[in-house]
Amino acid sequence: MHRYVLKRLVLMIPVLIGISIIIFSIISLTPGNPARLILGDRASQVAIDELNEELGYYDPLPVKYVNYMKDLLHGDLGNSYRTGASVVSEIAVRFPTTLLLSTFAILLTATISIPLGVYVAIKKNSMADNILTVLALIFTAMPSFWLGMILMLVFAVGLHLLPATGSESFAHFILPAFTIALLSIAQIMRMTRSSMLEALRQDYMRTARAKGVKENKIVWKHAIRNALLPVITTMGVNFGWALGGSVITETVFGMSGIGTLTLMSVRSKDVPLVMGCVLFMSLMFSVITLLVDLSYGAIDPRIKAQYGIKNKNHKALRRAKEDVSTQNS
Amino acid sequence: MKVKRLLALLLILVVTLAGCGGGGAAEHATDSIIIGINSDATALDPLHINDTVTMSILSNVYEPLVRMTTDSEIVPALATDWTISPDGLEYTFTIRTDATFHNGDPITVEDIKYSIDMAVESSYTGPYMNFIDHTEIIDDSTVKIVLQYAYAPFLALCTTYSQIVKEDFYADGGTMMSKEPIGSGPYKFVSWAQGDKIVFEAYEGYYAGTPDITQLTYKIISNSTTATIALETGDIDMYINVAAADIPSLEANSEITLLKEPSSAFYFIGLNMQDEKLSDIRVRQAIAKCVDRDALIIGALDGNGVKTTTFIAEGLPGYTEGFDPLPYNIEEAKALLTEAGYPDGFEMTISVPESRSAHAQMIQADLKKIGINLKIGIVESGAFWDALENGDYEMMIMGWSYVVMDSDVGYYSLYRSDDMAGNYVRFSDARVDELLQNGRISTEASERAAIYSEIEEIVMNSAAYIPLYWRMDTIAFDAGLTNIEIPPCGFYYVYDYAWEQ
Numbered sequence: 001m002h003r004y005v006l007k008r009l010v011l012m013i014p015v016l017i018g019i020s021i022i023i024f025s026i027i028s029l030t031p032g033n034p035a036r037l038i039l040g041d042r043a044s045q046v047a048i049d050e051l052n053e054e055l056g057y058y059d060p061l062p063v064k065y066v067n068y069m070k071d072l073l074h075g076d077l078g079n080s081y082r083t084g085a086s087v088v089s090e091i092a093v094r095f096p097t098t099l100l101l102s103t104f105a106i107l108l109t110a111t112i113s114i115p116l117g118v119y120v121a122i123k124k125n126s127m128a129d130n131i132l133t134v135l136a137l138i139f140t141a142m143p144s145f146w147l148g149m150i151l152m153l154v155f156a157v158g159l160h161l162l163p164a165t166g167s168e169s170f171a172h173f174i175l176p177a178f179t180i181a182l183l184s185i186a187q188i189m190r191m192t193r194s195s196m197l198e199a200l201r202q203d204y205m206r207t208a209r210a211k212g213v214k215e216n217k218i219v220w221k222h223a224i225r226n227a228l229l230p231v232i233t234t235m236g237v238n239f240g241w242a243l244g245g246s247v248i249t250e251t252v253f254g255m256s257g258i259g260t261l262t263l264m265s266v267r268s269k270d271v272p273l274v275m276g277c278v279l280f281m282s283l284m285f286s287v288i289t290l291l292v293d294l295s296y297g298a299i300d301p302r303i304k305a306q307y308g309i310k311n312k313n314h315k316a317l318r319r320a321k322e323d324v325s326t327q328n329s
Numbered sequence: 330m331k332v333k334r335l336l337a338l339l340l341i342l343v344v345t346l347a348g349c350g351g352g353g354a355a356e357h358a359t360d361s362i363i364i365g366i367n368s369d370a371t372a373l374d375p376l377h378i379n380d381t382v383t384m385s386i387l388s389n390v391y392e393p394l395v396r397m398t399t400d401s402e403i404v405p406a407l408a409t410d411w412t413i414s415p416d417g418l419e420y421t422f423t424i425r426t427d428a429t430f431h432n433g434d435p436i437t438v439e440d441i442k443y444s445i446d447m448a449v450e451s452s453y454t455g456p457y458m459n460f461i462d463h464t465e466i467i468d469d470s471t472v473k474i475v476l477q478y479a480y481a482p483f484l485a486l487c488t489t490y491s492q493i494v495k496e497d498f499y500a501d502g503g504t505m506m507s508k509e510p511i512g513s514g515p516y517k518f519v520s521w522a523q524g525d526k527i528v529f530e531a532y533e534g535y536y537a538g539t540p541d542i543t544q545l546t547y548k549i550i551s552n553s554t555t556a557t558i559a560l561e562t563g564d565i566d567m568y569i570n571v572a573a574a575d576i577p578s579l580e581a582n583s584e585i586t587l588l589k590e591p592s593s594a595f596y597f598i599g600l601n602m603q604d605e606k607l608s609d610i611r612v613r614q615a616i617a618k619c620v621d622r623d624a625l626i627i628g629a630l631d632g633n634g635v636k637t638t639t640f641i642a643e644g645l646p647g648y649t650e651g652f653d654p655l656p657y658n659i660e661e662a663k664a665l666l667t668e669a670g671y672p673d674g675f676e677m678t679i680s681v682p683e684s685r686s687a688h689a690q691m692i693q694a695d696l697k698k699i700g701i702n703l704k705i706g707i708v709e710s711g712a713f714w715d716a717l718e719n720g721d722y723e724m725m726i727m728g729w730s731y732v733v734m735d736s737d738v739g740y741y742s743l744y745r746s747d748d749m750a751g752n753y754v755r756f757s758d759a760r761v762d763e764l765l766q767n768g769r770i771s772t773e774a775s776e777r778a779a780i781y782s783e784i785e786e787i788v789m790n791s792a793a794y795i796p797l798y799w800r801m802d803t804i805a806f807d808a809g810l811t812n813i814e815i816p817p818c819g820f821y822y823v824y825d826y827a828w829e830q
Contacts, residue, residue, distance in 0.1 A: 083369075165556075252555055269711050
């Protein structure tokens with residue numbers, strides 16, 4: 001198990017390097033010089049040249065990349081062109097907002113969509129199933145900026161219940177979290193439903209029923225464990241995305257998170273900040289994917305068992321090889 | 330059955346929620362204001378910024394030598410009085426001695442010398458102040474600034490670029506000044522949550538007395554529609570740069586005041602004079618004569634612009650009411666083009682950033698009338714500026730703005746033959762160069778008016794740049810706020826604002 005985790009962590013390095021090369025090349029190959037962006041369109045050519053020199057703008061691309069990676073290994077992602085502050089601190093300042101928003105949204109999604117999904121799977125083709133299916137379709141089809149605006153108009157402008165914009169207090173997180181959650185609730189609910197139906201059809205369900213296990217226990221203990229794997233994967237992927245910043249939701253609600261930071265950095269062509277944000281997103285995504293994979297073991301004993309078997313096989317194989325080699329000598 | 334119960338529950342929930350919200354908009358505190366801005370400040374150090382949003386904020390935090398009123402009049406600030414030598418080279422300022430920095434240190438003539446010297450040296454503010462030769466301290470309350478050449482807009486530039494700082498505050502290399510600055514103006518720094526808000530409070534030691542509004546908060550809301558909603562719910566009290574799409578709903582709201590005024594930013598077409606076809610003045614004039622500005626303003630800007638046929642703002646030296654040397658006329662445009670040897674027109678490309686693609690479409694339709702087949706090349710803004718600097722385009726649309734209200738700012742960079750940061754069409758005319766130089770040096774108002782009239786006549790007839798419109802500045806604020814006007818250069822000075830009692 002530990003070896004597996006370690007292997008996966010090591011594998012993340014080439015992935016991140018690959019991403020960094022791609023992003024770095026794309027950004028560096030687009031035109032526009034940084035000093036002009038920093039100093040404005042009326043700065044003198046001398047000042048522009050000097051600053052570009054200082055920033056290493058005239059170095060060849062591979063040199064620039066190697067320098068960037070060298071700094072990166074020292075935990076230095078460079079300084080934002082726009083504000084001059086370090087990229088690490090810019091991201092660190094905004095991460096709590098995004099973390100809170102994503103966590104809140106994923107908790108909402110899980111607590112609402114999984115029970116609902118199980119419920120409609122049991123009550124297949126009932127009135128409730130149909131209504132919830134239609135609702136799910138409606139929410140899936142809604143663009144998040146629109147849903148966000150509507151929630152804001154109803155709960156902030158119309159009812160004066162919740163604040164419309166900002167991220168000062170917990171109340172500020174309710175509407176944006178629901179905006180993110182409502183869109184994935186539909187998705188996760190449908191997925192739980194189909195996955196549950198699949199599980200309920202299995203032979204061991206019939207066996208369990210035949211043994212006289214209570215229906216509740218069948219559903220919540222036997223079926224759900226088997227049904228949950230694809231659901232967890234999807235939720236994990238969604239969470240990974242959200243941690244990289246929900247660009248649209250954060251912008252609509254005027255929140256200061258990774259999403260708005262990324263958007264702003266792209267708009268102002270703040271290269272170090274764009275690089276930092278994208279790398280951060282990739283890192284978050286990789287870590288969450290790994291955690292999701294590991295959680296399979298906790299949920300499904302068959303997979304947990306496999307980690308062990310693989311290792312045993314490995315040892316067995318090595319032993320066999322050793323035997324062969326001793327025989328030959 | 331269950332569904333019905335669920336629906337009933339929902340209904341009850343909605344009704345309860347509606348009941349809770351019966352209170353209506355919250356009452357406003359009369360000593361605070363929250364202003365929505367569309368992007369965060371870059372840094373809070375006046376020597377290391379050059380974007381309008383930050384400059385607008387800092388005009389409240391640092392005290393300049395002189396200030397400009399919303400009527401473009403220059404009034405005393407740190408300098409109570411000033412005299413100008415007859416040759417226009419030396420400005421002697423009398424400095425008040427009762428002003429202090431926010432940490433209580435008195436503002437001395439040494440600080441003023443340091444601030445002006447640094448403003449000249451900085452790569453950010455230098456381009457606007459580098460005509461200053463040096464600063465001399467005469468006595469404890471007198472400072473003399475000597476210019477390299479007489480430069481009429483100097484005082485106007487001082488309203489923005491003479492903000493006073495202290496050398497000691499930069500002891501750590503400038504980190505403190507850019508993040509948690511000690512200022513010298515009416516508002517004192519409190520906190521800055523990056524990307525979220527910046528908070529200031531009135532400085533009790535301000536020499537002119539504390540303002541009515543003692544709590545000043547800037548809240549960053551990049552999306553105009555979100556800001557509109559925030560304004561309606563009272564999350565913010567004022568929003569600068571309202572987008573055209575949000576104007577109707579704000580206009581309809583009686584609790585909100587909407588101000589709409591032409592700004593000091595102007596937009597125009599540029600024709601690359603190094604291009605073979607466009608080097609012919611007749612071709613350029615033909616293009617100028619077939620641009621329908623009224624249609625463009627309606628089609629591309631929803632009517633939020635004021636058409637112009639000059640770059641000189643009303644009230645500035647050289648402004649002539651109704652000046653229009655190349656009025657809209659398709660027949661004459663066709664004749665000019667035929668005369669130039671293109672009776673059937675030709676094909677060319679207009680380069681514009683994404684934000685001005687609608688402009689390009691309107692102009693494309695105009696040029697079709699005289700046979701010019703215009704192709705639209707939408708480029709990313711970095712690429713756009715590169716193309717302009719390298720002269721690698723045929724036709725383009727760009728904007729320019731008055732950082733200070735003076736005709737020199739409008740014309741010098743655009744038309745001076747050796748100015749590479751502005752003269753993107755490569756305009757070159759010996760007479761214009763001479764006039765531009767004279768306009769800078771002359772301090773006589775009537776003489777300057779004559780100079781800029783002559784420049785205007787030459788450059789507008791040459792049609793290297795074709796003026797289109799003045800951008801409309803739109804701000805919206807709570808109807809309970811008074812004394813708010815749109816300032817000429819976009820620097821909102823909160824000191825004057827107040828809530829109605």
